[in-house]
Amino acid sequence: MVNRVMEAKEFKLQRQIRKLPRILYTETPGVFTKHSTAEIPARLKAEGVVAPRQPNSELMKGYKHRAASLAREDKPGKFAGQSPGDCVSRHLQRIEDHYDADKSFTILSTRVHRARVFFNAPRTVYILLYENFYQQIVRSSFPHCDKKELVDKFKASCLVWVEFTSPSINSG
Secondary structure (H helix, E strand, C coil): CHHHHHHHHHHHHHHHHHHCCCCCCCCCCCECCCCCCCECCHHHHHCCCCCCCCCCHHHHHHHHHHHHHHCCCCCCCCCCCCCHHHHHHHHHHHHHHHHCEEEEEEEEECCCEEEEEEEECCCCCEEEEEEECCCCEEEEECCECCHHHHHHHHHCCCCCEEECCCHHHHHC
16 A cells, blocks of 8 residues: 555656756857857856847747738828718719619628628629728629629639729829
8 A cells, every 4th residue: 555655656756857847958058149258157057048049030020920910000091082981882873873783781791891792683793892991991893693603702802803092092
C-alpha cells in the first residue's frame, strides 16, 4: 500500500516538473546589442537568459497588414455632395424605367449594408441592389434571368456591378 502511494507521488512530481518552463538550448547566451554592449551577467546566463534579437520581419509585416486593414478612413463618402438616398432613388428609377422591375425581396440587411433583389411581374429579370451605409456605396447588378444564379453570384462575390458616381466628383 505504501509503495503505491509513494509511486503516485513521484509520478505527480514528474508531471509537475514537466510543466515547468525549460531552457531552450537553440539560442546561445550573448551580448545585449541593441540597448548596450554590456555582457549578460553570469547568474543570468545560468538561468538561460538570452540577448534580445531582432523581431521576426515576416511576423511584423503580418501584424502591420492586419492593423492597416482595421484602420478607419476619415475621408468623406463617395457621394459627399448629395445624400446616399438620392443615389438609391436614381438606381431604383433606372431599374423601374429600363426593366419594369417594381417588386423586391431582401437577402441581406444589417446596420452596415443591405442587398435587395428586384424583379418584374413575369419574373424574367432579376437585379440586385446593394447599399453599403458605412462607405456610402450604392451599386446594382446587371440583369439576370435566374434568381438563384444571381443570389449565388452575390454570395460568391463575383457579380459585375453598375455604379454611379457623384457629379461633383466627376466635374472636379
